[in-house]
Amino acid sequence: MAITPLRVGEKELALGIKRDITARKTAEEALSESEERFRQIFEQNQDAQVILGCGECRVIDANPAAIALFGYSREEFIGMEEADLLGEKVCEKVKTGLKLQGGFSFERVDAVRRDGTKAAVSVRGQVITLRQSTMVLCTVRDLTELIRMEEEARYIQAKLIHANKMTSIGTLASGVAHEINNPNNFILFNSTLLSDAWKDAARILERYYRDNGDFSLGGLPYSEMSEVVPELLSGITDGSRRIKGIVDNLKDFSRKDKAGLEGSFDVNRAVMASVSILSNQIAKYTDSFEVDCAEGLPKVKGSGQKIEQVVINLVLNALHALADKKKRVIVATRQEEGRVFIEVRDEGAGMTRDVLDRVMEPFFTTKADLGGTGLGLSISYSIIKEHGGTLEFDSAPGIGTTARITLPAEAEGLE
Structure with a gap:
């Protein structure tokens, strides 16, 4: 209500105007309630x-x-x-x-x-x-948690793909090993038989040589062939045995590990099997590869095949880090206070602190242009962790890198 003074002639009057503001008050209260609801929703x-x-x-x-x-x-x-x-x-x-x-x-x-x-x-x-x-x-x-979950899902998918590829490779390796092993057994058996036959024939040929002088044998003088043939036969036998060793390692690598983590294995044997599988890569990247396995190591509980996979990955990384074939890679084993150590040292390019801090992250790789997936070390870390061990790296740019695996020794082997 509004009152306005008003003069009419000699009279003093007041003009009163009364307005109905019910609608406005209702609107104001509704607006206030709406803003309060918005405030509560906003705050919560x-x-x-x-x-x-x-x-x-x-x-x-x-x-x-x-x-x-x-x-x-x-x-x-x-x-x-x-x-x-x-x-x-x-x-x-x-x-x-x-x-x-x-x-x-x-x-x-x-x-x-x-x-x-x-x-x-x-x-x-x-x-x-x-x-x-x-x-x-x-x-x-x-989106931090969502991105983390997406990356974890991709990581799990990549591990599944990797596991599937490894299964396929294992099946292929097993088949190839079988196909190679059969003819190689003939070579190994026959080379041994030929070597024995040559020893018997050599006595007769030697008497003939003494009585009649030198003669041609296979297009060469017998005096030369008498020295060459034993070397050739020995080379065939040694080469065949080497093939057999590689095939056996492939078969072991591809064979399903029935014992799983409940079994036990010889660390030195796992290291030597890994080195044997990588012999071609080692010859390609370095002229100075050393293996120093300590004697009398206790066995380690777990899967020897999985540890072989880790050693293969670490040795390959070391080889790929070398600038030339004069640089060295050393694989060594030792034991200390109930633990078994495997070390892979290289004289490669080394890593900066930033790279070293991220080296075991899934999908982190410095070799993307070479087809690197960034999964090798993260999978290796998971394998070592499930064995109750640790995987650590020491590195300096221009000096090299040391990868160190620590595994708990089996209790029985410490007695």
Whole structure:
């Protein structure tokens, strides 16, 4: 109600005007209740929400989730000018003001926390009217956990693919080993038989040589052939035995390990089997490869085949790090205080501290251009861990790298 003084002639009067404001009060109360509901939803939302001034990218308010995500206090948030904590793209959108009618969305941007670190987030913006002012409500969802889960899923998938490939390789190796082994057995048996036959024939040929002088045998003088043939036969026999050893290692590598982690194995034997499988690669990359296996090592509980896989991976990495064939690679074993150690040392390029800190991360590789997947060392680390051991690296750029496996010795072997 409003009262206005009024003079009419000699009379002093008052003009009263009465208005019905019920509708306005109802509207104001409804607006107040609506803003209070918005405030409660805003405060309790698990997603970070930041209210920005429409057209100016100035922070007006932030909810507790935003405070936790970005590390600023509410006082530090409010009034923050040119808020680039959500990135330039978001700020540019907000500055377009009322043109935002339908809002905006970014599936992934790099948000900047108070300490300068970055966090991958998704941002959705919507124009709202609050306290009779136009603002932009930005809902920010932290994608860190989602990205971690996606990477873990890719890692598991890659391990499954790797396991499937290893199974296929094992099946192929087993088949090839069988196909090679059969004809090689004929070679080994026949070379031994020929060697015995030559010894008997050589006595007769030697008497003939003494009685009649030199003669031709296989296009060469007998005097030369008498020395060459034993060497040739010995070379055939040694080569065949070497093939048999490689085939046996392939068969062992591809054979399913029935004992699993409940069995026990000889570390030196696992190391020598790995070196034998890699003999061709070793000859390709270095002229100085050394194996120093300590005697009397206790057995280790677990899977010898899995440890072979780890040693093969470490030796291959060492070989690939060498600048030329003059550089050395040394594989050594030893025992100390109930533990068995396997060390692979190289005189290669070495690693920086940054690379060394990430070397066992899944998918991290410095050999992407050579087809590296970044899974070898992470899988090796998992294998050693399930054996109750450790896998550590010491490295210096330009000097080389030492990979050190530590495994607990089997209790019976320590008695």
